[in-house]
Amino acid sequence: MEPSHLLALVPGRSAGWKYTRHVVELGTLRVPSGRLEASDPFVGLGQGLVFAVPPGDYPVAVTIADVSDAQNGSHLRETYLSVRLAEGAVARVEFLVPDGREAPESDDEYYGVPVDAGTVGFADAEAVARCMPGEATSWYDDVFDTGRDDSWFALMDSGEHHVDGAANVVMPLATGGENVVLSHSGWGDGYYPVVGAYDADGVLLSVHIDLQVDEPEDDHDGAASDAGAAEDDEPEQAKPSFWSRLFGKA
Numbered sequence: 001m002e003p004s005h006l007l008a009l010v011p012g013r014s015a016g017w018k019y020t021r022h023v024v025e026l027g028t029l030r031v032p033s034g035r036l037e038a039s040d041p042f043v044g045l046g047q048g049l050v051f052a053v054p055p056g057d058y059p060v061a062v063t064i065a066d067v068s069d070a071q072n073g074s075h076l077r078e079t080y081l082s083v084r085l086a087e088g089a090v091a092r093v094e095f096l097v098p099d100g101r102e103a104p105e106s107d108d109e110y111y112g113v114p115v116d117a118g119t120v121g122f123a124d125a126e127a128v129a130r131c132m133p134g135e136a137t138s139w140y141d142d143v144f145d146t147g148r149d150d151s152w153f154a155l156m157d158s159g160e161h162h163v164d165g166a167a168n169v170v171m172p173l174a175t176g177g178e179n180v181v182l183s184h185s186g187w188g189d190g191y192y193p194v195v196g197a198y199d200a201d202g203v204l205l206s207v208h209i210d211l212q213v214d215e216p217e218d219d220h221d222g223a224a225s226d227a228g229a230a231e232d233d234e235p236e237q238a239k240p241s242f243w244s245r246l247f248g249k250a
Helices: 125-131 136-144 152-156 223-232 242-247
Strands: 020-031 035-039 049-052 056-066 076-084 092-095 112-115 119-124 166-170 179-184 190-198 204-210
Touching (some): 020 119, 020 166, 020 179, 035 125, 035 204, 049 190, 076 119, 076 179, 119 204, 152 166, 152 179
Antiparallel strands (some): 035 119, 076 204, 092 190, 119 179, 166 179, 190 204
């Protein structure tokens, strides 16, 4: 089952869908190795899903949906985190298969980002080993939540940085601006597919983490139940236990 729609980077309200969206630009992501990693960065940075893209610097944006009943901006949720790779008209959208992984045997299965810390992010996979300090088990206190204004938690909470709930941060040991772009994950923890948009010639235009927030107007089940169903459908090979490996917690 390929994704039937892509509402990423599309502001306004699409016919047949519940929510109004707006797009917030989050600056540039450096991917010099051409290996784009998607992960929950507070749990699995450096061990996420990796996708091959042309080496380069790419704009990143978060699409935010107004999920309030009145559509008055009183309840906002992130619905896609997106990397734009090239300009062009989208001709097809499909679930992406990470490098080194087998394509799922069933059309009902797909790879996605397991989220345990309510956050998703993109980074250059090869830069993490060079640009993050010490052991991953120390990153929480030494990088993520230091109590300083430049900690990753503080930048995500700062609407003056980009927008409340998202951040673009340079890794501590970076020498060439290697960075991580991260965002809250809509409704929170879950398992979120990674999808690609292609033009008619098969050129990959963009990569998106679909946070499964927007709903058809006649859907009353809610996005949270959709996210749970996706996790049940996850291919067995796409179920790493990031939290237990990195932090020694179940």
